[in-house]
Amino acid sequence: MESLRDKYEVVIGLEVHAQLKTKSKIFAPDGTEFGQEPNTQTSPITLGMPGVLPVLNKEVVNMGILTGLALNCEIPARCKFDRKQYFYPDLPKGYQISQYDEPICVNGYIDIKGKRIGITRAHLEEDAGKLVHAGAAGLAGSSYSLVDLNRAGTPLLEIVSEPDMRSSDEARAYMEELRNIVRYIGVCDGNLEEGSMRCDANISIMPKGSKEFGTRAEIKNVNSFSALQRAIEYEIDRQIDIVEDGGKVVQETRLWDDNARETRSMRGKEDAHDYRYFPEPDLMPLEISREWVQEIKDKMPELPEQKRQRYMGLGLSEYDASVIVEQMGLALFFDKVIESGATPKIAVNFIMGEIAAYLKEEHLEISDTNLTPENLCELISLIEKNTISNNIGKQIIIDMMKDGSKASEIVEKRGLSQISDEGAIKEICQKVADANPEQVEKYKGGKVQLLGFFVGQVMKETKGRANPKSVNELMKEILG
Numbered sequence: 001m002e003s004l005r006d007k008y009e010v011v012i013g014l015e016v017h018a019q020l021k022t023k024s025k026i027f028a029p030d031g032t033e034f035g036q037e038p039n040t041q042t043s044p045i046t047l048g049m050p051g052v053l054p055v056l057n058k059e060v061v062n063m064g065i066l067t068g069l070a071l072n073c074e075i076p077a078r079c080k081f082d083r084k085q086y087f088y089p090d091l092p093k094g095y096q097i098s099q100y101d102e103p104i105c106v107n108g109y110i111d112i113k114g115k116r117i118g119i120t121r122a123h124l125e126e127d128a129g130k131l132v133h134a135g136a137a138g139l140a141g142s143s144y145s146l147v148d149l150n151r152a153g154t155p156l157l158e159i160v161s162e163p164d165m166r167s168s169d170e171a172r173a174y175m176e177e178l179r180n181i182v183r184y185i186g187v188c189d190g191n192l193e194e195g196s197m198r199c200d201a202n203i204s205i206m207p208k209g210s211k212e213f214g215t216r217a218e219i220k221n222v223n224s225f226s227a228l229q230r231a232i233e234y235e236i237d238r239q240i241d242i243v244e245d246g247g248k249v250v251q252e253t254r255l256w257d258d259n260a261r262e263t264r265s266m267r268g269k270e271d272a273h274d275y276r277y278f279p280e281p282d283l284m285p286l287e288i289s290r291e292w293v294q295e296i297k298d299k300m301p302e303l304p305e306q307k308r309q310r311y312m313g314l315g316l317s318e319y320d321a322s323v324i325v326e327q328m329g330l331a332l333f334f335d336k337v338i339e340s341g342a343t344p345k346i347a348v349n350f351i352m353g354e355i356a357a358y359l360k361e362e363h364l365e366i367s368d369t370n371l372t373p374e375n376l377c378e379l380i381s382l383i384e385k386n387t388i389s390n391n392i393g394k395q396i397i398i399d400m401m402k403d404g405s406k407a408s409e410i411v412e413k414r415g416l417s418q419i420s421d422e423g424a425i426k427e428i429c430q431k432v433a434d435a436n437p438e439q440v441e442k443y444k445g446g447k448v449q450l451l452g453f454f455v456g457q458v459m460k461e462t463k464g465r466a467n468p469k470s471v472n473e474l475m476k477e478i479l480g
Helices: 058-070 167-184 225-244 290-297 304-313 317-326 328-339 344-362 373-384 389-405 407-413 422-435 438-442 449-460 470-479
Strands: 008-019 082-085 095-098 106-114 114-128 130-134 143-149 155-161 198-208 219-224 252-257 264-270
Touching: 008 167, 008 225, 058 155, 058 198, 058 252, 058 290, 058 389, 095 114, 095 130, 106 198, 114 167, 167 198, 167 225, 167 304, 167 317, 167 328, 219 225, 219 264, 219 407, 225 264, 252 344, 290 328, 304 317, 317 328, 317 344, 328 373, 344 373, 344 389, 373 389, 373 407, 389 407, 422 449, 422 470, 438 449, 438 470
Parallel strands: 219 252
Antiparallel strands: 008 155, 008 198, 082 095, 106 114, 114 155, 130 143, 198 219, 252 264
């Protein structure tokens, strides 16, 4: 398959649905909190009862504009809503209120690792409900379905990319950066597992050198970054097999089954005319003044790429900066540690080292611990003043995370202050040398790498409290 792939170029575009973090729905006052009892967050508007009218939630528009600006989009002076006609059991009205030919955001882009991925549009719409398939498994996998309409009417921003991606790696990088952006600006929690951010991938292949795209298939039901890559890789191979066997790829919507690691045909892919769009008669077109846009732009938080560049300006490597930005909780914590006066490089070493390892092992977020930015800053200060060694700092950071203790209190209580008295250190170094005559002879015979052994023994003898620099210098002196 690798040799066959060399004959083709892959073309990928993503449609990402981001649930906006408003307290109420896009056209109704119902709540939007995830995980509530089924059908408890509904109203006559959500249920599409006769005579009800939608009322646009202004905060939804604010979040739409904010996202558009973060994605380098143009914000037109006017947008409007349309009715998209199609039937789903979990869409009570029998149509969806969306935006068709006049969306809220157009002509944007994201730069990913030096490549610009265009964004065609981002438009506002309402989400559908959720079908829960249950009962004894039959031919279709379940014997009945239940409808939960809590999600119906939740505000969505659908972000449609240009077909600019050429590999599953690029698609994943784009999706990850998009998730970073919507999380940092506070419009979406980006939780793929809960469905608050969902992705449909449009994939096609064409002979290398061709300027005409092939027929695309849309892949739905992708709920993780790794699943996105697997689905794209499978679909590329499937389409190549079809073409190589003399067949034609059909335009269709396919579902990704991550357990079976395959896509399955769901339905023929609709074109815009199949939805019979027409302007939503119950909502006036929305006029967006330049003052409104500027007001939102003035409140724009620091974006992920800006944060990476700032961190690199503080002396962090590109890798360190990227890893921290990927974990928003750690990045915001890191910012507060720096604001408290800590040296950035030492702070990032603790955060990416002992702190990150503990969080991963305990399945926690930094906000779930009792560690404060001020306490970490104090710990770093004690190390820089040579009050304690870096190793001692690594030993006590976990306790600080568990009970919120201050570093200075732990050091005083346990007697962990660093031994900097050269006389005392020299005495211990001599003791270690006397206890290991064979190693001393080997060192003097040219095995200078044994210095690490002697330093380790001294550090063990002092329980990590000796100044490592002094130990190295004095040990060399004693060993000759």
